[in-house]
Amino acid sequence: MAETTVARTLGDWLREAASRAPREAGAVIAGRHLGYRELDARADRLAGGFASLGLRRGDRVCVVLDACPEFLAVWFGLARRGLVEVPLNPGAGRYLMRYYLGHAGATAVVCDARYERLVRECAPESVRHLIVLAEPDPGLPDLPVTLTRHRLSDLETHATGDLAEVDPADPAVILYTSGTTGPPKGVRLSHRANVNLARHTVGLMDYTTADRLYSVFPLFHSNARYCSVMAAIEAGAGLVLDRRFSAGRFWDICREHGITAFNYQGAMMSILFKQPPRADDADNPVRAGFGAPCPPEIFTAFEDRFAVRLTEIYGSTEVSIVTDMPPWRRRIGTAGTASRNYEVAVVDERDEPQPPGVPGEIVARPVRPGWMFDGYHDMAVETARSWRNLWFHTGDRGYLDDSGFLVFLDRLKDTVRRRGENISSWEVERVVAEHPSVSAVAAYGVPSELSEEDVMVAVVPAEGARVDPAQLIGHCEGALTSFAVPRYVRVVDALPMTPSQRVEKYKLRAEGVPPGTWDREGATDER
Structure with a gap:
């Protein structure tokens, strides 16, 4: 699919993509519908609301929400205002939440009422605004004088007004990865990196307005954000987001919603394959699956049983889709070959390239600007270490075969x-x-x-x-x-x-x- 938009900032991209999408196109999130044109209008209003609080271009705003239509409105409202979104796992314990909020240096936090107590307990003094989806719980203690509480719906009553100029290279989001041998790192991604990943996914999967995508992954992960939400909006396709994965109901959900493609990762494919066979396993509307890894021993059997074709990829939050293996170019048991946007190599401990078949650390670098992260937030040493000798070091171990197919072996990282x-x-x-x-x-x-x-x-x-x-x-x-x-x-x-x-x-x-x-x-x- 050819690139049909020219916008490189998320705010402009959403405006263009929503305007050319079918009028009825939208997302069903946890059972609630949100049209793409409505999302664009809500993002406008929230951008004005955030501006009314005095939040300025580059300020960081943490988001502690489960998947819901408000999450998308906040996401793109922040982007349109030029603010940096920091989506956090709402299920994080106190220890990790305190670390996230402190390390991010957030000026404001948007949260659901069910997480308000946790956020209040963990918020550092840098947080001046607490934006909640509901009225306050009378059982909560009084707010400190430095913190002001707002209802999210009240911020949508403001006119958009004049917004800060946003550059495509500006940071749009900080996504926290899991900590390995040290604290979790905040991956800083620009507007154009987000847009590029969505477009890449659409082109790789050939998504169109006839598709309806499905994901069960959270919106603090890059998978659901850019390969489901933004990919669907870019293609003008429908979208269904659920908060939980149900192996027993997965295919019935796909039938009910007319799903044509889904994202997968982790043990999801093994769990689905271990479900008792049904006579109607292949009687579903799904044509494609996108993700990794599907164990090679069940790869072909999975495709045959459920009448679906799988596209596997290898990447990370920092470098998105480094390699891909679509159905027309595959070697099962590998993660495919270098995508059109990256070079990939395997190196030894001195960063010397390894011969085909010899394991080492997987490294990658983009072939053009705007395709990878811009560094780890407030972690200059870790950024430099990861990017030594002009290659991003993934911390993963694997090898390239004679034809350039990447075989992932394990993780060097302590995770x-x-x-x-x-x-x-x-x-x-x-x-x-x-x-x-x-x-x-x-x-x-x-x-x-x-x-x-x-x-x-x-x-x-x-x-x-x-x-x-x-x-x-x-x-x-x-x-x-x-x-x-x-x-x-x-x-x-x-x-x-x-x-x-x-x-x-x-x-x-x-x-x-x-x-x-x-x-x-x-x-x-x-x-």
Whole structure:
């Protein structure tokens, strides 16, 4: 599909895309409809509302919302005003939410009423405006004098007025990745990088006004934002966003809404494939799936069973679609070849290219400007380290075959991948270490029966203390995002350490789940 818009800022892009989309085109989000032209008008009004608060071009505004029409209106209203959106996981525990709000240096926070108490408890002094979707809960404590509360609907009553000039290279969003060996990093993406990714997705998938896209992923992830929401608007296609993935109802939902394409990631494909076969499995309107990874051992069988064709990609929040493998150019078991917008290589520890078939770190760089992130927010050292020798270092391990197809092997980063979510070992370890019975802890991933990994923690008891695994998990709940709460707790006398006192996690991973490990899903303690 040829590029049909010339706008490079999100505000201008939305105006153009909405005006050429069919009048009835829009999104169904958690059961509520929002037309694209209505979205454009609401973005105008909210841009004026944000301006009325004195928010200025470049100010950062955190968004703590579940998927809903208001989320989209806030997203594009902020962009039109020239503000930097910082969407956060509403399910984050207090520890991580406090880090996000403080590190982002936000001037304002938009949240649902159900998250207001959490935001109030965690907001730093830099936050001057709290914008909520409902009236205040009378049970909440008084606001500090430095913080003013507003209803989102009241901001939509303002005229748009004169808006700040927005440049395509301005930052539009900061998306926080999962922390690896350190705190989570805020990926700074420009307006044109967002627009470019949406257009790339539409061209790769050949989306048109006849399509209807479906996603179950949250709007604080790049997947749903740019490869579903913005891709649908760019193509003038319909869109359905659900807040949760239901394996049992997935195909019935697709039939009910006339879905023609869906996004996938994590263990989603394995879970769908493990559902009991039905006579009508292939009787659905879906033509295409987009994402990664579908395990190679079920790839062809999945396509045949559900009468769908899959397009796999490899990328990250920082560098979007580095490689792609559409149905007409595929080698199952790989992530495809370099996309038209990137160069890709595999290098050793000295950044020397590896020969075909030899593993190393996957690195990438765009072939033209405006296709990748502009750095990590307030992390200059990490930005420079990731971009050394003019290649973005993904922290992933793989190799290129003789034909240039990329084979992903594993992650060099210290993170756990569970059901499509990247979990910060750093965050898990900090929370577990706060428990008084724990002296030392290592968090890491072990293979899951649903593909990818589950979270395990190896803990050393404090002197004279006994670690109660069930109690430790109770300590984690609420402080950690729900999907980051460990499944396994292993009590050990000591952690394996290097001479420089770093935990040798590869040794722990190699031991898997030894007998005597406490399993939260089994709720048994065999020690």
